[in-house]
Amino acid sequence: MALRHAVMAALLEGEASGYDLSKGFDASVANFWMATPQQLYRELDRMEAAGLISARVVEQERRPNKRLFSLTEAGLAAVHAYTSEHTNKPTTIRDELMVKVQSVDAGDAGAVRAAVAERLEWARAKLARYERLQVKLLDGRTEEQHLAEAERVGPYLTLLRGMAFERENIRWSETALRVLASRTAFHG
Numbered sequence: 001m002a003l004r005h006a007v008m009a010a011l012l013e014g015e016a017s018g019y020d021l022s023k024g025f026d027a028s029v030a031n032f033w034m035a036t037p038q039q040l041y042r043e044l045d046r047m048e049a050a051g052l053i054s055a056r057v058v059e060q061e062r063r064p065n066k067r068l069f070s071l072t073e074a075g076l077a078a079v080h081a082y083t084s085e086h087t088n089k090p091t092t093i094r095d096e097l098m099v100k101v102q103s104v105d106a107g108d109a110g111a112v113r114a115a116v117a118e119r120l121e122w123a124r125a126k127l128a129r130y131e132r133l134q135v136k137l138l139d140g141r142t143e144e145q146h147l148a149e150a151e152r153v154g155p156y157l158t159l160l161r162g163m164a165f166e167r168e169n170i171r172w173s174e175t176a177l178r179v180l181a182s183r184t185a186f187h188g
Contacts, residue, residue: 003033003035003039003040003043004043004046004047004052004078005079005082006032006033006035007021007040007043007044007047007053008047008052008053008071008075008078008079008082009079009154010024011053011069011070011071011075012071012079012152012154013152013155014070015068015069015070016068016069016070017066017067017068017069018037018040018041018044018066018067018069019066021040021044021069022035022037022040022041032158032161032162044069047069047075048069050074051072051074051075052071052072052074052075052078053069053070053071053072053075054069054070054072055067055068055069056068056070097115097116097119100112100115101116101176104180109180109183109184110184112180113177113180113181113184116173116176116177116180117173117177119169119173120169120170120173120174120177122169123166123169123170123173124166124170126162126166127163127166127167127170130159130162130163130166131163133159134156134159134163137150137155137156137159143156
């Protein structure tokens with residue numbers, strides 16, 4: 001999947017500036033796609049040149065003008081084409097922390113424990129953000145009501161996946177910290 005597809009998915013929510021998209025990535029698609037603001041702005045320029053999005057300039061007083069991006073008909077067609085493609089590759093994990101944990105017996109166990117503890121805190125913070133977003137999306141409705149009545153269910157379904165991922169990160173981190181602490185105590 002390319003950053004382009006994640007940007008188009010985010011723009012399905014409506015017109016947005018590059019800044020809004022960058023900030024919104026944390027709240028909408030960060031549970032399945034990460035991008036730096038620089039990557040995002042470069043991709044927006046490429047997408048505009050390709051005719052997938054259009055931009056309009058909004059003049060602002062006391063602030064620089066901003067460009068608001070929206071999907072074009074070609075962009076919507078590209079989203080449709082992308083969602084129609086067969087996906088046969090399972091998700092793969094490339095995680096530097098896992099390499100460190102794999103090597104802990106020959107390495108610095110204290111540094112590995114600190115890295116796992118940091119991952120645990122990140123996961124807790126992300127889960128808390130996702131839970132706040134969930135409350136906002138539900139807007140007083142039950143999950144069943146939201147899924148039956150919402151104009152778009154994709155954002156909520158991906159949010160559920162992100163929440164499950166962070167809950168598993170928390171569970172694994174807590175287990176790893178317990179095991180590493182007990183081995184340190186046992187082995188001195």
